[in-house]
Amino acid sequence: MTTLEAPEPRPLRRDAERNRQRILAAAVEVFADRGLAATLDDVAHHAGLGVGTVYRRFADKDALVEALFEERIRDLVGLAETACAATDPWAGFVGYLEAASARMATDRGLREAVLTPRHGQVGVTLARAELGPRVERLTARCRDAGVLRPDVAGTDVATLLHAVQAAADIGGAASPQHWRRTLGLLLDGLTPARTTHHPLPGAPLSDDELHEALSPRRRAGGR
Structure with a gap:
């Protein structure tokens, strides 16, 4: 009987970098339009991510x-x-x-x-x-x-x-x-x-x- 190996977990480092680039891309558009008064919540919303994800990549x-x-x-x-x-x-x-x-x-x-x-x-x-x-x-x-x-x-x-x-x-x-x-x-x-x-x-x-x-x-x- 062949034992099925469990699939390898998705590499977190790659996911983290993908989210970082997604945040930066959203921030470009948000800050270009609203200026630096825009908040991290605004950026997270525009990126389609939770604000907690943004704070994990950027402290403030x-x-x-x-x-x-x-x-x-x-x-x-x-x-x-x-x-x-x-x-x-x-x-x-x-x-x-x-x-x-x-x-x-x-x-x-x-x-x-x-x-x-x-x-x-x-x-x-x-x-x-x-x-x-x-x-x-x-x-x-x-x-x-x-x-x-x-x-x-x-x-x-x-x-x-x-x-x-x-x-x-x-x-x-x-x-x-x-x-x-x-x-x-x-x-x-x-x-x-x-x-x-x-x-x-x-x-x-x-x-x-x-x-x-x-x-x-x-x-x-x-x-």
């Missing part, structure tokens, strides 16, 4: 945000690096602003992770340590080439990116390309086409001042 929303947006922010870093290597400094500068703005305009979660980080440290760490210096280098190349106003700093460019994303919010679904108009207006204001410029009021923010201005504590009113 900060952990999920870090896992999800590190790659996307590194993509922005890559864009800035490519722009810095462009033969034409102005073309590289404009290309970076357009590409970065387009990515953030269509992904609310990415926009918040980069510009107003409240969850996790990936946005703060990467944006400050890797993205910020590249934007400063890109800005300096344009200043040195005489194609950018001599008084524009990298932190001014970071502030302009905020303004462009505010335009994306204003345009909303009714005018999803509205941010492009705002970017075009800002780019015109950055060029040194005039023989003279009115001095910009005040000084550009330092890197520390920009970091402090965008910190969750500051934006929450110091609570």
